[in-house]
Amino acid sequence: xxxxxxxxxxxxxxxxxPRDGRTLVFANSLGTDLxxxxxxxxxxxxxxxxxxxxxRGHGLSDATPAPYAMETLVADAEAICDALAxxxxxxIGLSIGGLIGQGLxxxxxxxxxxxxxxxxxxxxxxxPMWQSRIDAIRAGGIAALQxxxxxxxxxxxxxxxxxxxxxWCNMLTRTTVxxxxxxxxxxxxxDLTESTRALRLxxxxxxxxQDGSTPPALVQxxxxxxxxxxxxxxxxxHIPCVEQPAATAAVLRNFLERTA
Numbered sequence: 001x002x003x004x005x006x007x008x009x010x011x012x013x014x015x016x017x018p019r020d021g022r023t024l025v026f027a028n029s030l031g032t033d034l035x036x037x038x039x040x041x042x043x044x045x046x047x048x049x050x051x052x053x054x055x056r057g058h059g060l061s062d063a064t065p066a067p068y069a070m071e072t073l074v075a076d077a078e079a080i081c082d083a084l085a086x087x088x089x090x091x092i093g094l095s096i097g098g099l100i101g102q103g104l105x106x107x108x109x110x111x112x113x114x115x116x117x118x119x120x121x122x123x124x125x126x127x128p129m130w131q132s133r134i135d136a137i138r139a140g141g142i143a144a145l146q147x148x149x150x151x152x153x154x155x156x157x158x159x160x161x162x163x164x165x166x167x168w169c170n171m172l173t174r175t176t177v178x179x180x181x182x183x184x185x186x187x188x189x190x191d192l193t194e195s196t197r198a199l200r201l202x203x204x205x206x207x208x209x210q211d212g213s214t215p216p217a218l219v220q221x222x223x224x225x226x227x228x229x230x231x232x233x234x235x236x237x238h239i240p241c242v243e244q245p246a247a248t249a250a251v252l253r254n255f256l257e258r259t260a
């Protein structure tokens with residue numbers, strides 16, 4: 001199954017690995033699609049069932065009119081789990097994907113065995129900050145903000161020397177405007193502090209040490225909120241699974257072993 005349709009909205013998904021394997025569900029960050037996990041997945045243990053999806057307005061999924069609510073994005077992830085009959089999952093969320101994971105864990109705790117929060121928080125930024133970004137993109141397009149976004153995503157050495165950097169710029173700027181600003185609005189309206197504080201499942205939090213979008217101190221504060229262990233990934237920005245996949249995979253493998 002490569003697609004799921006939810007209330008008329010078609011979402012692109014990728015479901016790989018043995019159906020009886022431990023299930024990992026990955027949710028990507030703002031302005032990226034499910035390929036953001038490509039360098040990480042080969043470094044994980046064999047025998048896993050890996051489910052990835054493009055958020056609405058991202059990748060190959062439908063772009064519905066903005067704004068979006070976080071509850072809608074959580075409901076999308078919930079519908080994917082139900083359609084594929086996924087249970088006992090480990091949900092791995094990057095940035096806004098981590099917000100979706102927190103929301104799903106609070107809404108449907110019976111679905112999750114464990115939760116991984118990567119470069120995310122219970123509340124990210126402020127509503128005025130996100131509104132300023134929405135206004136700027138409505139006025140000049142995503143490309144107008146490419147440089148400052150990329151400075152938050154990746155360290156200077158990666159931006160200056162990695163030949164794949166141009167591809168990540170393309171992924172960002174080819175995201176639909178409705179998808180990008182719709183998700184900005186969802187983040188702006190999301191304060192999951194109390195529901196995340198109440199989580200009782202095993203949680204791993206990690207952050208790139210040079211993350212300019214969700215600084216390590218912010219991620220660590222959310223880890224403390226829900227009793228999660230916290231790991232810093234050296235020499236990485238907001239997307240350590242791209243910039244430092246081996247170090248990220250090592251932390252994740254250890255967590256998977258301990259929550260088997």
